[in-house]
Amino acid sequence: MAKKRIVLTFPSTLVGQPITTHLVKDYDLMLNILRGVVAPNEEGRLVLELSGKKKSLEDGIKYLKGLGVEIQSLAQDIKWHESKCTHCTACIPACPTQAMSVDRDTMEVSFVKELCIACELCIPACPFKALEIQF
Numbered sequence: 001m002a003k004k005r006i007v008l009t010f011p012s013t014l015v016g017q018p019i020t021t022h023l024v025k026d027y028d029l030m031l032n033i034l035r036g037v038v039a040p041n042e043e044g045r046l047v048l049e050l051s052g053k054k055k056s057l058e059d060g061i062k063y064l065k066g067l068g069v070e071i072q073s074l075a076q077d078i079k080w081h082e083s084k085c086t087h088c089t090a091c092i093p094a095c096p097t098q099a100m101s102v103d104r105d106t107m108e109v110s111f112v113k114e115l116c117i118a119c120e121l122c123i124p125a126c127p128f129k130a131l132e133i134q135f
């Protein structure tokens with residue numbers, strides 16, 4: 001049994017389509033949805049743990065890529081370097097779990113490690129390299 005934790009970003013045209021059902025039925029995969037942000041007419045994002053036979057996993061991922069779904073693997077850990085953070089808030093919209101959040105009164109950004117799923121989506125959003133992937 002192989003397992004893979006991935007982040008799927010899919011275009012608005014695919015939101016509402018039974019993609020996950022196909023993964024289960026046609027590719028014999030088990031899905032554990034860790035997080036999901038899917039709004040009608042907007043880009044959707046799902047963080048999934050997929051498990052199944054190695055070949056089924058490869059085929060399922062090929063199917064997703066063929067549809068135009070972007071796939072990223074999850075990193076091991078994310079570190080927030082508070083001393084480098086300027087509280088610019090650029091990472092806030094990128095974070096699907098609110099591990100990075102901003103206090104609207106003080107405009108201070110904070111990081112809650114327990115909420116972080118290491119999807120890495122905040123990394124390119126930070127102009128000050130205050131977020132780092134740790135393997």
Ligand code: SF4
Pocket residue numbers: 078094095096097098099100115116117118119120121122123
């Ligand atoms: S990696 Fe970044 S974007 Fe992803 S959950 Fe953790 S803090 Fe949020």
Ligand code: SF4
Pocket residue numbers: 084085086087088089090091092100109125126127128129130131
């Ligand atoms: S994008 Fe970087 S510098 Fe800006 S608030 Fe987030 S972690 Fe801090």
